[in-house]
Amino acid sequence: xxxxxxxxRVGRLVEARLDAxxxxxxxxxxxxxxxxxxxxxxVLGGGKRLRPFLLMQSARLFGVNExxxxxxxxxxxxxxxxxxxxxxxxxxxxxxxxxGRPTVHKAFDEATAILVGDALLTIAFETLSSxxxxxxxxxxSELVLHLARASGWQGMVLxxxxxxxxxxxxxxxxxxxxxxxxxxxxxxxxxxxxxxxxGRASASERAALIAYASAFGQAxxxxxxxxxxxxxxxxxxxxxxxxxxxxxxxxxxxxxxDAARARLKVLLQEAEGALAPFGSRGEMLVETVRFAVxxxx
Numbered sequence: 001x002x003x004x005x006x007x008x009r010v011g012r013l014v015e016a017r018l019d020a021x022x023x024x025x026x027x028x029x030x031x032x033x034x035x036x037x038x039x040x041x042x043v044l045g046g047g048k049r050l051r052p053f054l055l056m057q058s059a060r061l062f063g064v065n066e067x068x069x070x071x072x073x074x075x076x077x078x079x080x081x082x083x084x085x086x087x088x089x090x091x092x093x094x095x096x097x098x099x100g101r102p103t104v105h106k107a108f109d110e111a112t113a114i115l116v117g118d119a120l121l122t123i124a125f126e127t128l129s130s131x132x133x134x135x136x137x138x139x140x141s142e143l144v145l146h147l148a149r150a151s152g153w154q155g156m157v158l159x160x161x162x163x164x165x166x167x168x169x170x171x172x173x174x175x176x177x178x179x180x181x182x183x184x185x186x187x188x189x190x191x192x193x194x195x196x197x198x199g200r201a202s203a204s205e206r207a208a209l210i211a212y213a214s215a216f217g218q219a220x221x222x223x224x225x226x227x228x229x230x231x232x233x234x235x236x237x238x239x240x241x242x243x244x245x246x247x248x249x250x251x252x253x254x255x256x257x258d259a260a261r262a263r264l265k266v267l268l269q270e271a272e273g274a275l276a277p278f279g280s281r282g283e284m285l286v287e288t289v290r291f292a293v294x295x296x297x
Contacts, residue, residue, distance in 0.1 A: 003284060003287035003291065006284065007048070007049075007288075007291070010049060010053045013070055014049045014070070014073060014074060015044060015045075015049075017074045018043050018074050018077065019040075021127070022039055022040050022044070034108065035115055035116065037108075038113070038115075039116050039119055042082075042085050042104050043078065043120065045099075046099035046100070047077075049077060050220075050288070050292065051073065051077055051187055051188065051191045052070070052073025052074060053073070054188065054191035054192055054195075054216075054285070055069060055076060055191040055192070055194050055195050056070060057288065058191065058192045058193075058194070058209055058285070059194070059198045059199055060284075061195065061205075061281055062196070062199025062201055063199065064195065064198045068133055069195065069198060071127055071128075071130075072127075072128060072133065072194050073191075075123075075124040075125070075143075075147065076190060078120040078123050078124040078127070079120070079121060079147065079151050079187065082118075082120035082121045082124075083187075085103070085105075085113050085116050085120070086114070086117040086160075087160065088103040088113070089113060089114070092160070125147070128143045128144045128147060129141075134198065139200075142197050143194055143197055143198075146197065147190055150189060150190035151190075155182055155186040156182060156183055158182050159184070162179040162182065163179055166179075173251065173254055173255065176254065177218070177251070180217075181217060181218065184217055184220060184221045184224075185213070186217075188213045188217040189213040189214065189217065192210065192212060193206065195209065205277065205278075208274050208276075209274075211270075211274035212271050212274035212275055215270040215274060215289070216288075216292065218267050219264055219267040219271060219292060219293050220292045220293075222251060222260055223264065223293050223294075225260065226257065226260060226261070226264075227296070227297070228250075229252050229257065230257070251263065268289060268290065272286050
């Protein structure tokens with residue numbers, strides 16, 4: 001199976017599982033509510049599903065049951081979607097479009113968007129802690145611990161706080177790299193580390209995946225910044241040139257496009273090199289980072 005075929009296959013699996021998790025119009029007390037409808041709007045029908053794909057490919061290295069990896073990937077995707085809903089709010093990045101359609105606070109309202117994010121975050125931990133995900137409570141507990149660290153006040157949330165503080169304080173290249181490693185990279189690291197946790201990987205195997213994830217996260221964000229600087233809004237499904245318009249500190253703003261592209265090549269080599277211990281088994285992860293670097297949307 002080619003990379004593109006497997007990415008599309010996993011995307012369909014993730015979409016179907018998230019659809020089932022959220023029900024047709026919610027379940028129990030939430031059934032038919034605006035909240036349930038808004039949650040489905042936020043999660044279904046869009047996105048590359050790269051984070052669950054990375055998790056499932058990392059787990060595959062160790063022969064993990066795909067159903068367990070899929071559920072863990074869907075939990076991660078819920079956190080990612082929650083972060084997008086909150087990032088788009090007027091108090092944050094103030095975006096009107098996401099994935100080619102109105103953002104949640106535009107399609108519904110700001111209060112509903114906040115509650116959607118809250119609900120998706122808690123669903124993620126409900127999913128990871130469920131005995132149906134894995135029979136070993138120690139594995140489930142470790143997954144919960146690492147996702148909490150990746151998404152919380154010393155991970156993704158801190159990255160967003162630092163991003164919002166740009167303009168109030170001076171940011172250099174190291175500061176921008178740290179912010180992006182937290183805001184974007186932390187969830188990619190969890191994706192790869194979760195695969196290692198599910199697979200009971202050795203310390204060296206886990207370290208190799210973490211190194212890969214670090215380079216992947218940096219490369220993904222740098223490619224994203226290049227798309228914002230040079231991309232087309234219709235293709236991306238969201239506004240472009242926002243970073244420059246808002247005076248945001250990015251590596252492109254600090255060092256220029258040519259330096260950014262040179263750095264991207266180095267990061268690609270680092271990511272590929274980190275996978276060397278896995279030999280041919282890591283080929284799909286190699287293709288994933290190449291896709292992230294060369295994507296057009």
